[in-house]
Amino acid sequence: MAMIAFLPGDGVGPEVADAAKRVLEAAAKKFSLTLDFKDCFFGGAAIDACGDPFPSETKEACLGADAIFLGAIGGPKWDKAKRRPEAGLLEMRKALGVYANLRPVSVAGGMEHLSPLREARVKGVDMLIVRELTGGMYFGDRTEGDDRATDECLYTKEEVTRVARIAFEAARKRKGRVASVDKANVLATSRLWRNAVNELHAAEYKDVELSHMLVDAMAMKLIQAPAEYDVILTENLFGDILSDEASVLSGSIGLAPSASLGDGTRGLFEPIHGSAPDIAGQGKANPAGAIMSAAMLLRYSLNEGAAADAIEAAVSKALASGRGTGDIGGEDNTASFTDAVVELI
Ligand SMILES: NC(=O)C1=CN([C@@H]2O[C@H](COP(=O)(O)OP(=O)(O)OC[C@H]3O[C@@H](n4cnc5c(N)ncnc54)[C@H](O)[C@@H]3O)[C@@H](O)[C@H]2O)C=CC1
Numbered sequence: 001m002a003m004i005a006f007l008p009g010d011g012v013g014p015e016v017a018d019a020a021k022r023v024l025e026a027a028a029k030k031f032s033l034t035l036d037f038k039d040c041f042f043g044g045a046a047i048d049a050c051g052d053p054f055p056s057e058t059k060e061a062c063l064g065a066d067a068i069f070l071g072a073i074g075g076p077k078w079d080k081a082k083r084r085p086e087a088g089l090l091e092m093r094k095a096l097g098v099y100a101n102l103r104p105v106s107v108a109g110g111m112e113h114l115s116p117l118r119e120a121r122v123k124g125v126d127m128l129i130v131r132e133l134t135g136g137m138y139f140g141d142r143t144e145g146d147d148r149a150t151d152e153c154l155y156t157k158e159e160v161t162r163v164a165r166i167a168f169e170a171a172r173k174r175k176g177r178v179a180s181v182d183k184a185n186v187l188a189t190s191r192l193w194r195n196a197v198n199e200l201h202a203a204e205y206k207d208v209e210l211s212h213m214l215v216d217a218m219a220m221k222l223i224q225a226p227a228e229y230d231v232i233l234t235e236n237l238f239g240d241i242l243s244d245e246a247s248v249l250s251g252s253i254g255l256a257p258s259a260s261l262g263d264g265t266r267g268l269f270e271p272i273h274g275s276a277p278d279i280a281g282q283g284k285a286n287p288a289g290a291i292m293s294a295a296m297l298l299r300y301s302l303n304e305g306a307a308a309d310a311i312e313a314a315v316s317k318a319l320a321s322g323r324g325t326g327d328i329g330g331e332d333n334t335a336s337f338t339d340a341v342v343e344l345i
């Protein structure tokens with residue numbers, strides 16, 4: 001039996017998390033898996049319940065689980081909270097030691113029309129963004145005054161090397177190319193990043209083709225020639241921004257899943273989007289990113305590759321048959337798209 005700490009969160013979080021749970025239950029039935037979901041307060045919902053975005057009971061459940069599933073957190077209601085929902089999310093990522101955030105973006109043949117970009121431009125897009133998740137500016141010291149504020153950006157060589165290793169290993173199973181993205185023309189942390197990546201490459205991964213690119217140029221290239229990229233390796237802040245940008249290649253941020261992994265098998269799985277307060281409570285949220293995050297959970301934390309494949313195939317088939325929510329031009333709501341996926345499983 002596998003225990004899944006289940007954290008719906010805020011805004012559209014509970015809507016897409018419910019969709020993912022329904023799909024996981026359908027896959028469990030088909031593949032005779034026993035999944036035990038432990039519902040936990042997290043984010044703004046936890047602030048409302050007990051004044052803390054990452055309560056100790058939730059932390060205990062996460063640390064004791066085989067995998068953690070998260071919808072999304074945050075929203076204007078908690079923007080002035082002493083500890084914001086986002087602080088709870090950062091604390092959880094650190095506590096779980098999930099330093100590598102995998103964010104795949106692909107456009108399957110025949111699905112190019114979902115993208116707002118020209119179809120020829122997104123043809124063949126199949127990339128994996130490997131984002132460092134527990135270091136950099138999100139975790140440095142901060143000072144915050146009315147007239148002056150600072151955010152420290154700190155990376156150690158060890159932090160860079162361990163996430164670079166994940167990227168090189170992924171590239172060996174894919175098309176054999178890593179593009180490492182930094183801002184080494186300006187930032188000391190980026191020069192350390194580039195040196196550490198080069199050193200690991202020279203010592204252990206010479207068979208992988210490595211290139212380096214500055215983040216501003218990559219922001220452009222992702223739109224201009226996205227099919228050129230295989231694995232994109234980058235630090236926390238740059239990866240956060242570039243992956244939201246890249247999600248548009250496939251059609252919508254609502255389609256984008258993620259897996260956050262550390263050294264063990266226990267991972268954190270969440271769609272890359274936030275709580276989308278502008279559409280929350282209206283049944284408009286695209287659940288595909290959350291559903292495919294659930295597939296990643298089965299593959300990476302529970303070693304249930306066949307069940308993961310079945311979920312991904314069902315989502316692809318539903319999309320290919322014209323099903324989809326409004327963000328990709330479809331007529332489904334969150335529940336009806338989920339029904340279609342469950343039916344296909
Ligand atoms: N992992 C997490 O829980 C994250 C939380 N946040 C938090 O979420 C809140 C809102 O942030 P925003 O900047 O508005 O980012 P967002 O990702 O929530 O929304 C950006 C845009 O994408 C749309 N969108 C997002 N998810 C969608 C889905 N499943 N289907 C269709 N459309 C979707 C929204 O309607 C909005 O127009 C903030 O409090 C932020 O801190 C933001 C990113 C990640």
Ligand SMILES: CC(C)CC(=O)C(=O)O
Nearest residue numbers: 086087089090240272273
């Ligand atoms: C909400 C933030 C802590 C991070 C974020 O935007 C993300 O991980 O995608």
Ligand SMILES: [Mg+2]
Nearest residue numbers: 240241244272
């Ligand atoms: Mg983000």
